[in-house]
Amino acid sequence: MKAFGIVEHVYVLDSTQNGFRVVYVTTDPVTDARLDEIRHRPAIQTAFTTLQRDAPMYFGGSLLYTDIYDFAAFAKRYDADPDIRMHNIFVMGSHKMGLYIGPNPNIRNPACRMDMGTEQDNLYLNSHDIYYRLTKDRRIYRYWKCRAPYYISLTEEWFSHFSEDERLY
Numbered sequence: 001m002k003a004f005g006i007v008e009h010v011y012v013l014d015s016t017q018n019g020f021r022v023v024y025v026t027t028d029p030v031t032d033a034r035l036d037e038i039r040h041r042p043a044i045q046t047a048f049t050t051l052q053r054d055a056p057m058y059f060g061g062s063l064l065y066t067d068i069y070d071f072a073a074f075a076k077r078y079d080a081d082p083d084i085r086m087h088n089i090f091v092m093g094s095h096k097m098g099l100y101i102g103p104n105p106n107i108r109n110p111a112c113r114m115d116m117g118t119e120q121d122n123l124y125l126n127s128h129d130i131y132y133r134l135t136k137d138r139r140i141y142r143y144w145k146c147r148a149p150y151y152i153s154l155t156e157e158w159f160s161h162f163s164e165d166e167r168l169y
Contacts, residue, residue, distance in 0.1 A: 018093030
């Protein structure tokens with residue numbers, strides 16, 4: 001039986017524990033044995049560790065206000081193996097995630113907190129965004145588990161993209 005496999009969730013955080021979670025998957029469907037072999041390749045593990053070390057330094061020591069697309073462009077430099085690719089990048093850290101919750105004049109009763117279990121309204125990119133939308137005129141910012149028309153925007157928006165009535169529990 002073959003399926004795409006999650007290779008690893010790599011947490012790239014600064015000293016304040018804010019940053020990004022990068023989800024790596026296999027490029028093609030693989031068996032469980034092949035997935036295990038890919039996960040343990042030294043070059044892949046080295047690339048993950050190096051990305052975690054280098055990113056905070058590259059962005060001046062703090063990832064709190066680092067744009068997710070700028071981070072994606074940087075993280076692509078650490079693509080270490082043709083058998084894996086970045087599937088998603090999510091914002092991580094309570095302070096950074098908290099930037100995306102707050103009053104929204106277009107939503108009645110906007111969400112006032114982020115549930116860390118569902119991560120509803122968390123900013124993220126999918127693989128198409130990561131590999132094909134890096135120029136500023138093509139960027140789409142995505143908000144996890146939010147409904148149209150608020151689930152995407154052409155600019156990074158620091159406010160809620162769903163109402164308390166739409167909250168997932």
